[in-house]
Amino acid sequence: MRAIAATSKGIGLRNEHIHALCHQPIVPQLDFLELAPENWMNMGGVKRESLDCIAERYPLIAHGLSLSIGDIQPLNVDFIKNVGDFLDYYNIEIYSEHLSFSRDKTGYLYELLPIPRHQDNIGYLADRIKQVQDMIKRPLVLENISFYHQYADEMPEAEFISALVDKSGCELLLDINNVYVNSKNHNYNAMNFITSLPSKSIRYYHIAGHLKQEDGFLLDTHGKDVNHEVAALAQQAIQYHGIRPLLLERDHHVPTLATLCNELSNVHQSVAKEKQIEVARYA
Amino acid sequence: MHNPPDRLRQDIQQFTHAIRHQGAATNKLNIARYRGFIIDNISNVISHTFPLFSFSLGDKNKESLVLAFLNSHPSMEPEFHNIATEFVRFMQNHNETSHILLSLLEFEWVIFSTEITPLIANHSDAMPELDNLKDRDVDIILNPTLQCVDVPFSINQMTVGFCPLIPGRFSYGIFRNKKHQVLWQTLTLIDRFLMGYLDHDIPTSYATLKKQIEKHLQNLDLNTWLMHSHNSNLINISHKEKCHD
Numbered sequence: 001m002r003a004i005a006a007t008s009k010g011i012g013l014r015n016e017h018i019h020a021l022c023h024q025p026i027v028p029q030l031d032f033l034e035l036a037p038e039n040w041m042n043m044g045g046v047k048r049e050s051l052d053c054i055a056e057r058y059p060l061i062a063h064g065l066s067l068s069i070g071d072i073q074p075l076n077v078d079f080i081k082n083v084g085d086f087l088d089y090y091n092i093e094i095y096s097e098h099l100s101f102s103r104d105k106t107g108y109l110y111e112l113l114p115i116p117r118h119q120d121n122i123g124y125l126a127d128r129i130k131q132v133q134d135m136i137k138r139p140l141v142l143e144n145i146s147f148y149h150q151y152a153d154e155m156p157e158a159e160f161i162s163a164l165v166d167k168s169g170c171e172l173l174l175d176i177n178n179v180y181v182n183s184k185n186h187n188y189n190a191m192n193f194i195t196s197l198p199s200k201s202i203r204y205y206h207i208a209g210h211l212k213q214e215d216g217f218l219l220d221t222h223g224k225d226v227n228h229e230v231a232a233l234a235q236q237a238i239q240y241h242g243i244r245p246l247l248l249e250r251d252h253h254v255p256t257l258a259t260l261c262n263e264l265s266n267v268h269q270s271v272a273k274e275k276q277i278e279v280a281r282y283a
Numbered sequence: 284m285h286n287p288p289d290r291l292r293q294d295i296q297q298f299t300h301a302i303r304h305q306g307a308a309t310n311k312l313n314i315a316r317y318r319g320f321i322i323d324n325i326s327n328v329i330s331h332t333f334p335l336f337s338f339s340l341g342d343k344n345k346e347s348l349v350l351a352f353l354n355s356h357p358s359m360e361p362e363f364h365n366i367a368t369e370f371v372r373f374m375q376n377h378n379e380t381s382h383i384l385l386s387l388l389e390f391e392w393v394i395f396s397t398e399i400t401p402l403i404a405n406h407s408d409a410m411p412e413l414d415n416l417k418d419r420d421v422d423i424i425l426n427p428t429l430q431c432v433d434v435p436f437s438i439n440q441m442t443v444g445f446c447p448l449i450p451g452r453f454s455y456g457i458f459r460n461k462k463h464q465v466l467w468q469t470l471t472l473i474d475r476f477l478m479g480y481l482d483h484d485i486p487t488s489y490a491t492l493k494k495q496i497e498k499h500l501q502n503l504d505l506n507t508w509l510m511h512s513h514n515s516n517l518i519n520i521s522h523k524e525k526c527h528d
Contacts (some may be wrong), residue, residue: 010354044401046463062302066361073296079361105297107358110366111321113302116294124285149313153293 004032005060008245013054013061016150017257022053027257029265034247037095038066041086059145061094061204061247062087063107063173066108070101070115071140077135077223084136094203096141096173097174099161099178100255114147117160126167133169138215141203143173144219146181157182165201172197176234177226177246177249181218190233191240199241205268207234208249223252234271243272303354318353325349325366332367333391335438336456339384351377353409367395383450386434391429391458406461407521410513420523422486423509426516429458431470438467460516468515476500477508481518488523510514 004010008021008031013021024155026034039052051103054060064083068076088097100112115121132140144159154160165172174197209224226234226248238244255263301314302321317383326349330337335346339481351373358369371392374380395491404426411421435448454470454480470478480495511516 003508039364042401044398044403045398045459047399048401065363066362072292076361099509103361104295104303106299106303107356108323108361108369109299109302109353110358110363111317113317114296118290120288121291124287124291127285131339148316149298151298166292202286209321 001059004245006243010034010247011260012071012249013266014254016254018050020257026057027261029261030211033051033060034061034063036065037062037083041082043054043189055090058088062092062146067097068102072104073103077215080132080135098145099142112145114149116151117154122163129170131166139171141171143175144178146178158193161200165198171189171203172201173204174202176237177208177210177230178220180230180233181210181220184218192238202244203242206249213215222249231270235236238272243253321348328366328372332395333388336388383435390434393432394465397457397459398430403426404459404461406516406519407446410520411522421489421520422523423479423518423520424486425483425518426458427483429456431456449480
């Protein structure tokens with residue numbers, strides 16, 4: 001199986017594309033697929049059969065939804081163990097999740113909610129991250145989420161994330177569209193955020209489209225093509241931090257596999273212009 | 284090991300309490316936005332996993348139940364697809380639901396869980412010839428994915444789209460065949476009686492089953508029942524595995 005390299009590019013594994021991915025020739029523009037382990041683990045039947053087929057043809061990255069690293073309940077150890085077993089079974093090196101929480105004292109809320117960015121929370125979160133990393137025996141890669149709520153007296157987001165990386169040893173999934181959406185909605189400079197992050201910790205990038213509402217507010221919907229401003233921001237991020245694997249997210253209004261792979265190639269070509277970037281050196 | 288800071292506890296509880304309990308006419312747009320996302324997530328899973336139930340319920344009643352679910356249900360399963368299981372648990376404790384609607388929901392949940400169960404429906408393509416006395420050294424086992432349910436309605440598998448529920452009392456066996464198709468078939472009293480002698484895990488020998496049946500149902504054509512049930516994947520009949528020293 002080919003390895004995922006710094007110049008690799010991929011898309012999310014969607015139900016709409018499963019048949020094509022299993023039965024059509026391997027798509028040369030597609031270097032990897034990203035999937036949510038929760039949607040596949042402990043499943044049988046046609047889903048399991050499909051995943052076994054796809055895993056033989058394409059390298060996989062796991063991008064979870066339910067870890068809830070930022071909540072105040074004990075970590076769900078059974079769930080994390082299941083994730084670890086799944087990663088090992090399918091030889092998945094990269095496991096990413098969201099820097100968010102999705103559970104309160106009542107139970108799971110099934111949405112990615114922002115963690116208060118306070119200094120006092122860093123030590124607590126770092127402990128949890130280290131616990132997860134010990135269990136899954138790999139670095140935990142955390143994504144900067146789009147957020148629509150702010151708490152009082154918060155640290156700047158890049159400063160909070162950098163402190164967490166420093167304390168926990170986790171890696172980063174830099175979502176360019178989320179940076180763009182947040183910068184517009186909360187009125188800050190996107191490149192200042194991006195350049196404040198530690199380059200060595202960035203494991204891979206996400207890029208996606210968003211929805212602009214009538215009042216100008218942006219929603220991270222993953223339902224549209226990547227616009228030129230997000231692509232330009234991605235190009236600057238890659239020029240600054242170096243090339244990394246790039247994942248194009250598309251969760252709604254999903255086009256055909258061929259169309260999405262073409263968009264992936266076009267986006268990758270425009271943001272990772274070879275003359276202007278260096279291949280990243282991983283630690 | 285750090286405990287969660289008090290301020291973090293407070294911030295999270297205040298935020299999620301507002302999401303769970305804020306009325307529709309909230310002046311906090313950020314809360315309303317997250318509330319909307321969660322309601323959409325839950326509604327979509329319910330519509331997708333329980334199409335007949337959703338259709339029977341109607342949009343307004345569904346919205347009301349989703350809000351009640353968000354308000355107070357202690358969802359313990361983390362995966363998004365487990366919203367379906369959590370919703371069934373919620374409805375089983377919700378006193379205002381009609382018996383037929385709850386049964387329909389549970390029926391569709393069994394279909395959903397059968398579709399994704401990691402259990403494997405092994406099936407021998409070549410069924411032993413039971414009419415050949417020499418070939419009767421066989422084992423019989425229930426499809427491991429099989430679940431039997433009793434419901435207060437009949438439902439036609441072949442109907443596309445919404446099908447009217449005919450009130451009554453019916454037993455169904457729901458199982459996944461070797462092609463990963465989820466099937467359900469009406470179970471008669473004879474079906475239930477015979478299946479009572481079979482197991483999902485431990486094979487029953489043909490000889491043992493025949494001996495038991497002859498005591499109670501001398502006129503039953505056991506071989507025809509076995510052949511029909513094997514062909515539908517309700518059971519699996521295979522030659523006994525011989526042990527070699």
